Amino acid sequence: MSASNLFGKALESAPDAIVIADAAGRILFANRRVLDVLGYDPAELLGRQIEVLLPQELRERHLSHRAGYMRQPRARPMGINLGLTALRKDGTQIPVEISLSPIEDGDRVLTATAIRDVTDRKRILQELQQAREAADRANLAKSRFLATASHDLRQPLQALALLNGSLRRMALDENQLEAVNQQERAVTTMSRLLNALLDISKLEAGVVRTAPVDFGVRSLFEDLRSEFAGLAASKGLQLEIEPGSLVVHSDPDLVGQVLRNLLANAIKYTSRGYVRLSARGDGLRVHFELRDTGIGIPPDKLPFIYDEFFQAGAAAADHREGYGLGLSIVRRIVTLLRLKLDICSDVGVGTCCTLELPAGRNAAHVSAAAVVAPAGTTRATQPQVLLVDDDSGVRNATALLLRVVGCRVFSAGSVSEAAEVAHGNPGIDVVLTDYHLGAGETGLDVIKQVRDILQRRCSAVLVTGDTSAAIQARAAEDIRLVSKPIRSDELLALIHELAPG
Numbered sequence: 001m002s003a004s005n006l007f008g009k010a011l012e013s014a015p016d017a018i019v020i021a022d023a024a025g026r027i028l029f030a031n032r033r034v035l036d037v038l039g040y041d042p043a044e045l046l047g048r049q050i051e052v053l054l055p056q057e058l059r060e061r062h063l064s065h066r067a068g069y070m071r072q073p074r075a076r077p078m079g080i081n082l083g084l085t086a087l088r089k090d091g092t093q094i095p096v097e098i099s100l101s102p103i104e105d106g107d108r109v110l111t112a113t114a115i116r117d118v119t120d121r122k123r124i125l126q127e128l129q130q131a132r133e134a135a136d137r138a139n140l141a142k143s144r145f146l147a148t149a150s151h152d153l154r155q156p157l158q159a160l161a162l163l164n165g166s167l168r169r170m171a172l173d174e175n176q177l178e179a180v181n182q183q184e185r186a187v188t189t190m191s192r193l194l195n196a197l198l199d200i201s202k203l204e205a206g207v208v209r210t211a212p213v214d215f216g217v218r219s220l221f222e223d224l225r226s227e228f229a230g231l232a233a234s235k236g237l238q239l240e241i242e243p244g245s246l247v248v249h250s251d252p253d254l255v256g257q258v259l260r261n262l263l264a265n266a267i268k269y270t271s272r273g274y275v276r277l278s279a280r281g282d283g284l285r286v287h288f289e290l291r292d293t294g295i296g297i298p299p300d301k302l303p304f305i306y307d308e309f310f311q312a313g314a315a316a317a318d319h320r321e322g323y324g325l326g327l328s329i330v331r332r333i334v335t336l337l338r339l340k341l342d343i344c345s346d347v348g349v350g351t352c353c354t355l356e357l358p359a360g361r362n363a364a365h366v367s368a369a370a371v372v373a374p375a376g377t378t379r380a381t382q383p384q385v386l387l388v389d390d391d392s393g394v395r396n397a398t399a400l401l402l403r404v405v406g407c408r409v410f411s412a413g414s415v416s417e418a419a420e421v422a423h424g425n426p427g428i429d430v431v432l433t434d435y436h437l438g439a440g441e442t443g444l445d446v447i448k449q450v451r452d453i454l455q456r457r458c459s460a461v462l463v464t465g466d467t468s469a470a471i472q473a474r475a476a477e478d479i480r481l482v483s484k485p486i487r488s489d490e491l492l493a494l495i496h497e498l499a500p501g
Helices: 003-012 033-038 056-071 119-152 154-168 174-205 217-234 252-268 299-304 326-337 392-404 415-424 443-454 469-474 488-498
Strands: 017-021 027-030 076-078 085-087 093-105 108-117 213-216 238-241 247-250 274-281 285-292 340-346 350-358 384-388 408-412 430-434 459-464 479-483
Touching: 017 033, 033 085, 033 108, 056 108, 093 119, 154 174, 154 392, 154 488, 174 326, 213 217, 217 238, 217 252, 217 274, 247 252, 247 350, 252 274, 252 285, 252 326, 252 350, 326 340, 384 392, 384 415, 384 443, 392 408, 392 488, 408 415, 415 443, 430 443, 430 488, 443 459, 459 488, 479 488
Parallel strands: 238 274, 384 408, 384 430, 430 459, 459 479
Antiparallel strands: 017 027, 017 108, 076 093, 085 093, 093 108, 213 247, 274 285, 285 350, 340 350
16 A cells, blocks of 8 residues: 555544645645534535635634744644634534644645534533532532521520520429439430531531641640540549640641540440540641540441441440541541541550641640639629520520529610610620621621620620631630530520629
C-alpha cells in the first residue's frame, strides 16, 4: 500500500470530521464523518469555501482568522474557551471543538481541520452544573431548616426541663419524687438524642464554622473532670484526668465536644477499673490519650464504629445510654478540624483513643472560677429578672421555676413589651431572653433596648438553640450565651451568679 493510500485511509477512519482546505479556503477533501457531524455528503463540500460550515455571523471574521493562521501555520486548537459552533447542512448549529494542522503539499501549505461535535459533553456539563446548583440550593434550604429546627425542636424540651426543675423543688412524697426523677431522665435522653442529630445534620450541611485559638489544656480538662466525675463514680469507676500545662491550637468548643463524646463512650462501655485522660506534647504536636479498661471492640467491628447508630457490645434496642451517634459526631468534627484520631482496642482489655492536635504558641488566659451560689442559697435581696420569650409555654415554665426559688419575675414576649417593663422597673438585675423572637426580633435587640432604658449594663443571658459561630460572634463579651435545653439547676446557678446580693 502506498503512503498516499495509507494517509487517505487514516483520514477516513478518524473519529472526527476532517476537512482539508487550501490557503484560499477551498475545501479539497472531506472524510466520511462529515456526514454524521455536519450532515454533508463529502462530495458536496469539495470546491466550496470552508466558511460554509460556519454560522453566517461568523464568516466575515473567520476570513481574517484564516489569513492570520496561514501566515504562521502550526498545529493548535482553534478558539480556546470561545464556545465555537458549526453550521450543519440543515441549518442547525452545534457546539464543536476544532483543531488545526498544517500539511505541506509541494510548494503549498494546506490546512487540515478536525471538527468534533461536543453536544453531548455540553449537555452533560450543563446537567452537572444544574445538579450542583440544585445541591447548593438544597444545602441552603437545609441550613435554614436546621436553624429553625434548632430553635423550634428545643423549645418544648426546654419547657419540660424547666417544669421538671420546678416540680423537684416542691413538697413531694416519695412516689411523686420518683415520678419526677424518671421524667427528668426521659427529658435528658430526649435532649441528648436531639442534640446529637442536630449536630450531625449541621456538620453534614457544612454550617459549623471553626474558631481556632490557643487555649490551655488544664482548663478544658478541669471542666471535663467536673462534668464526668459523678457519672464515673456512679459506676464505681476511677476517673483519672491529668491536667498538665500544655497549650493547643484549635477550636476549644469543638475539641471539647470530641473529648466529651469519647469520655461518655469510655464510661459507657467500662464496668470496672478506670478511665484515664492525659496529654503529652513534643513541641509541635499535642496528643490527648484516653484509655479505659472496658469491654474493648472486636477487630471486625472497628471499621464500623463511626457509623450512625452503631453500638459495639450493646443490644440494638437498648438506648438507655445513647443511640450510637457519639463517634459519628466525633469523626465529622475531627475531619472538620483536620485533626488525627487513632483508636485501638483489645477485647476484654480496653480501648485507647489518641487525638493529635497542633501545639499552641501562647499560654491561654485561665480566669479564676466564679463562685456560684447553690440553687437554694438565701440572698440578701430578691433577684429581679426580666424574662423575654415569644413562646408562652417556655416563658411560663421558666417564670414558674424562677418564682419557686424566690426570684421576682417580669415577663415579656417582644422587644416593645420588654421596653415597657424596663421603663416601670428600674431595678431589674438580669435580662434572660431567648435569641429568636417573633417578627424578626432577637434577644440582642432586647438587651440593647433594656440597657439603654436603664442607662446601665445590667447582666444579660441569651438563650438559644442555635449554637452557630455567627450568633456567638454577635453576642458581646458581657452577654452570657447558653444553649437549649438548659437544665434547671444550671439556669438557677447562672441567675444567682449574675444577680447582685
